[in-house]
Each structure stands twice: as C-alpha cells, then as structure tokens.
Amino acid sequence: MKFSPNSIFMYLIAIGVIVFVLAQSAFFLVRAYRRGRELGMSRQLLRRTIVSTAVFTLVPAVSILLGVVTLSKFLGIPLPWIRMSVIGALTYELPAATSTANALGISLSELIQDPKVFSAIAWVMTLGIMPSIILPPILMKKIRSGMVHLKAKDSKWGDIFMSALFLGMISAFLGMVFADVRSGIAGWIPIFVLLCSAVLMGVCALLIKKCGMKWLETYALAISMLGAMVFAVIITPVLA
Amino acid sequence: MSYMEKTDRLGKLWIWTAAVVILLVPVAICLYYQAWPEGTAVLKGLLGVAPIYWTVGAIEVITYTPMLGVGGTYLAFVTGNLTSLKAPSALNAMENADVKPGTEEGEVISTMAIATSSIVTTLVIAAGVVALTAIAPILDSPVLKPAFDNILPALFGGLAVVYVGKNWKLAMAPLIFMVALFLAVPSLASSVGVLVPVGVLIALGAGRILYKKGWL
Secondary structure (H helix, E strand, C coil): CCCCCCCHHHHHHHHHHHHHHHHHHHHHHHHHHHHHHHCCCCHHHHHHHHHHHHHHHHHHHHHHHHHHHHHHHHHCCHHHHHHHHCCCCHHHHHHHHHHHHHHHCCCCCCCCCCHHHHHHHHHHHHHHCCHHHHHHHHHHHHHHHHHHHHHHHCHHHHHHHHHHHHHHHHHHHHHHCCCCHHHCHHHHHHHHHHHHHHHHHHHHHHHHHHCCCHHHHHCHHHHHHHHHHHHHHHHHHHHC | CCHHHHHHHHHHHHHHHHHHHHHHHHHHHHHHHCCCCCHHHHHHHHHHHHHHHHHHHHHHHHHHHHHHHHHHHHHHHHHCCHHHHHHHHHHHHHHHHCCCCCCHHHHHHHHHHHHHHHHHHHHHHHHHHHCHHHHHHHHCCCCCHHHHHCHHHHHHHHHHHHHHHHCHHHHHHHHHHHHHHHHHCHHHHHHHHHHHHHHHHHHHHHHHHHHHCCCC
C-alpha cells in the first residue's frame, strides 16, 4: 500500500475520530441541559451559557487550527487534525514529533514519506498523553468523595478551597506573563496585552452594572480577549 | 442512582471508549500500511516527552477534576486544550450563571460549557481543514503572529479581573509568588503546567490562614 500522510485512508480515520468526539460532546451537552431544566434552571440561562461559550471559543479554536497548520507541514493534514481535536495541544504534539524525529535522526522540515517514521511519531504522540485519559476514571471516585467530605465538614472552607484551585491556575498564568520582562521592551508586550484585556473586561463590567447592558455578559470575555489580541497586533511592530 | 453517579458511570464508559479509539489510530496506520515502527524508536521518542507529560497529566487530573466536575472532566480530558480553553470556558460560564463549582448546578453549567467549547472547536478545526489551502497563509502571516503569540495573556487578563477582583485577598499570595518566581527564573515559562498545582497549594495555604483568622 503506497503511503501518504494525506491519503483518503487517513482522512477516513480522522473523520471517524471527529464524529466520536462530536457524539460524546453532544451526549453530555444534552444530558446536562436536561438536568439543568430538572433543577429549575431557566432555558434562557442555559442557552446563554451555550451562546457565551460558543462565542468565546471561536478565537482560541482558530489558534488551535494554527497548530494543525504548523504540524501539517511534516505530518500532512489528517493526523494533526485528529491530534488537535482529541486531547492534543500544540505544546505537546510538537515536542513529541520532534523527540521522535531526533531519535530516528530525521528532519521535520518536509512532509514525511516514510510510513515507519510516521507511525513511530503517531505512537509517541498517542502514548505520551495517555495518562490524561486513563487517570480521570481511576481517580474520579477518590477526588469526588474528598470534595463531598470537605463540603460536608465545612461548607465555607469548601467554597474557599474551590476558589483557591481556580486562583492557583490563574496566578500561574499571570506570573508567566512576566517571564520575559528582563529581555527589554519587547518582553513587556504580554503584560501590556494582559492589561489591555483587563481594562476591556473592566469596561464591560461597568457597562453591565452601570448601564444595565446585561446582554454584554455573554460576550465580555470574548471581547476582552479579541480586543487584547488586536492590541498585540498593533503594538508589536512598534515595540519589538 | 443519582445524576452525579450516573454521569460518573456514563463518563467512564465514554472515556474508556475514547482511550480505545485513540489507541486504534496508530494501530490502524500500522496495519494498513504494514509499517510497525521499531520499538526502540518509539521508546527513545517517548523518553523525550513522557517523563514531563505523564507527570503534568497526573497533576492536571488531580488539579482540574474538582474544578470541572464529573461530566466536564470526562469530556475535557478527551478533547484537550484544558488550560487554554476548557477550564477558562467552565470558569467563565459558572461565573456568568452565578453557580458554584462542586454543586449540581455548577456541574450542569461546567459540563455544558466544556461540551459547547469542544463542539465549536471541533467544527472550527474541521471547517479550517476544508479551507486550509486558502486560510493557511492568513493564519501563518507575520501580521497576525503577535495576536496568537499573546492569546494566553489576552485570555487570562480578562479572567483575572473577574476572579482576582472577587477574591483579591485569597489571590495575593499565589500572585506575588508566581510573579516573583517567573521574574527570577524566566525559563520556567515552558513548564507553566507544572506550576499550576504550586499556585494552588500556595492559594490553599494562604486561604487556610486567612480563613482561620476570620479575614475571608
């Protein structure tokens, strides 16, 4: 069988995986929506959750697509399409491909034509990320019962505990933005972008609270993110 | 059986099926093209990434599961892009809906957000793949590069206003620590995933002290 990373066979595998992911997502979406209605949550609230998330997701989704573009230069389109739709992120897939290429002593500067090299990369990408799939079902019971116990023992501390989890994540990423400041003015660009996003979110919050523009809640995060990205495009040529 | 228990059971069924589907991809490639790679090549490749990504994977499961809820976790760990998309989606949706993580309402909203985000991402990538020849030069253009390079600051700036603003006392200690750490050791930026639980532990420690003193 003549190998090509862009063969119809590879596209068929990709379509199969994509259908699976869509089916799983649709299954959980419908189930959660129905449960929300049973709990007395309004249709309006549930629909707003869907619309707000869909709008907010568009821009990061395009950046994930950029990952497909990057990987497609040497892996073709179907495998990156699969990997970026399921568990993958460019930050993992690229090192995995590079590590395998280095082990095999080949370059990733052009489309791979050797099926053994291609399959080796596919295996490393797959096995390298398997704990993320295997561990949730194994650890779920322990983590859940721990959370239930925590809430039952002291509900206020339970709430603080949950907030601390989110703040731990946010502070790690906020701190990361400061990593390049010692490299000169260009290293400040991420901080300016962060501040721009924060200011835009602040303006949205003011408009929602003071001007009664409740509908803006749905789009506030998308607006602040997109606005800050446009700001990055404008200031980078000036400062870098 | 309660909704949560049933979600757990169904979630396990879906995620184990997903594990099989994901493993079948390289198996199918090897079978169809008669191209089984040498074990040593795979092992060497894995050695370059597995130590760090298996560790990060385990840490992420422990850190994110309480935030995302049962359904959200089973879905988010299959569809990926956890820190850059799924966790912020769930966080933003729960904040907008005024529900708390860990409650059944929080579970509903978090699952809906992660499911919607997964569907939209999958459809955007699929549409992009269809039109890849036309859009690749645009996405790859140097003009747009700063926008995609700065997607995380653009995302977390907005999120921080909402979350840090609401819990500023709790946020101070992990924020100051993280800023100081990254200023001192900039190379850690590539391992930010490992530092999330460090931030969590500091926030928890500070939270416990503030709570005991009655300042929260």
